[in-house]
Amino acid sequence: MAERITIIGSGPAGWTAAIYAARANLEPVVYEGAFNEDNRLKGTLPLGQLAQTTEVENFPGFPSGDMTGYLDDSIDEKIRKYMAPNSKHGVSGPELMELMRQQAKNFGTRVVTDDIVDLDLANGSPFKIKSLGGDEFESHAIIIATGASANYLGLESEERFKNMGVSACAVCDGAMPRYRDNALVVVGGGDSAMEEGTFLTKYASKVYIVHRRAEFRASKIMAERALANPKIEVKWNSNIDEVLGDDTNGVTGVRIRSTIDEGQTEELAVSGYFAAIGHTPNTSFLKGQLEMNDKGYLIWPVSHRTNTSVDGVFAAGDVADDHYKQAVTAAGTGCASALDAERWLAARGLV
Ligand SMILES: Cc1cc2nc3c(=O)[nH]c(=O)nc-3n(C[C@H](O)[C@H](O)[C@H](O)COP(=O)(O)OP(=O)(O)OC[C@H]3O[C@@H](n4cnc5c(N)ncnc54)[C@H](O)[C@@H]3O)c2cc1C
Numbered sequence: 001m002a003e004r005i006t007i008i009g010s011g012p013a014g015w016t017a018a019i020y021a022a023r024a025n026l027e028p029v030v031y032e033g034a035f036n037e038d039n040r041l042k043g044t045l046p047l048g049q050l051a052q053t054t055e056v057e058n059f060p061g062f063p064s065g066d067m068t069g070y071l072d073d074s075i076d077e078k079i080r081k082y083m084a085p086n087s088k089h090g091v092s093g094p095e096l097m098e099l100m101r102q103q104a105k106n107f108g109t110r111v112v113t114d115d116i117v118d119l120d121l122a123n124g125s126p127f128k129i130k131s132l133g134g135d136e137f138e139s140h141a142i143i144i145a146t147g148a149s150a151n152y153l154g155l156e157s158e159e160r161f162k163n164m165g166v167s168a169c170a171v172c173d174g175a176m177p178r179y180r181d182n183a184l185v186v187v188g189g190g191d192s193a194m195e196e197g198t199f200l201t202k203y204a205s206k207v208y209i210v211h212r213r214a215e216f217r218a219s220k221i222m223a224e225r226a227l228a229n230p231k232i233e234v235k236w237n238s239n240i241d242e243v244l245g246d247d248t249n250g251v252t253g254v255r256i257r258s259t260i261d262e263g264q265t266e267e268l269a270v271s272g273y274f275a276a277i278g279h280t281p282n283t284s285f286l287k288g289q290l291e292m293n294d295k296g297y298l299i300w301p302v303s304h305r306t307n308t309s310v311d312g313v314f315a316a317g318d319v320a321d322d323h324y325k326q327a328v329t330a331a332g333t334g335c336a337s338a339l340d341a342e343r344w345l346a347a348r349g350l351v
Helices: 012-023 037-042 067-074 093-106 156-160 191-200 220-228 327-347
Strands: 003-008 029-031 110-112 116-120 127-131 136-144 148-150 183-187 206-210 232-235 238-246 250-258 265-269 272-275 279-281 313-315
Touching: 003 012, 003 327, 012 029, 012 093, 012 136, 012 327, 093 110, 136 327, 156 238, 183 191, 183 265, 191 206, 191 220, 191 272, 206 238, 220 232, 238 265, 250 272, 313 327
Parallel strands: 003 029, 003 136, 029 110, 136 313, 183 206, 183 272, 206 232
Antiparallel strands: 116 127, 127 136, 148 279, 238 250, 250 265
16 A cells, blocks of 8 residues: 655654644655665765754754753743753754654654665656665655755865864854854855855954865855955965864864965964855755756745645755755745645545
């Protein structure tokens, strides 16, 4: 018998879709990805991008600080005694993801720790699906929530200092204490490097943008805004040679190397390193099956709906969003995709 709804992916989008689908009695199954070396290297182990970070300071509902204290002070005791979460802090990425996963399971979501590797979408619903571990089954509706992976240069020293001054998300991490009032470095020359660099000047004393060419790839307006910012200094024709630091302090600097004169290096003292060289959406297994943009992100053809180009297949989260790329927006479209899928199934008498 075919599954009613299969959710592929295990970030905020996938778990939120599962919570809504399970509460609508759709008995969803989530393929959360496989724990294997291939996924570790690609940064796509189960629980998504947030499982690779530490504090999440901007997910609504989890203020850092004494959460129990905030609630004690603000909520009437009669109500409070029925609702106290006994936590003393905000939330970290891995905790948030474990809690979302548990919440989905509490409502009856089945979770399979495996990758989906093949779909037959051309012949319509119910769709044929294959997993890496050899599962073969059919599903009436599918939600794709496979997310994206931040691109890094691939240096060993980048890997060593992740969460200790190396980041790929200025909006997520820029306000943290280690980056405030210090010099920072951003790598890249496209719109995201301009955006991240300009954003970081709100907190940093200085922002270096390191770019391997003599001009930016970014749109003229974004580049001009960055270049006009007195806190930004561009290091043209330069590559990052190495991220410098130690286990106690994390990142303390970077060594850059000229792309014109390879013998010429310079060290910049910085407390943070932001890679802004794009993301890769996890859509390679969908090539030729669903419409994508030139970067490989899935397309939502109808405004404010999560339908894809194939009837019965929905997309949620970063896999279809190369603009906002936040946990809360991924959770938002995860919710929307479950509601869209439920209505689609109901219209066919499948709920
Ligand atoms: C270092 C870092 C820090 C961040 N910090 C914050 C923050 O503080 N606040 C914030 O709002 N956002 C933050 N973000 C961004 C946020 O993590 C993403 O916007 C969000 O996780 C996207 O969620 P998603 O559900 O779309 O997919 P993802 O989180 O990308 O998860 C998708 C997962 O699905 C699984 N998957 C992929 N392909 C398959 C397949 N074929 N079969 C089965 N499973 C598959 C993989 O496990 C993959 O990781 C951060 C990102 C990074 C990289």
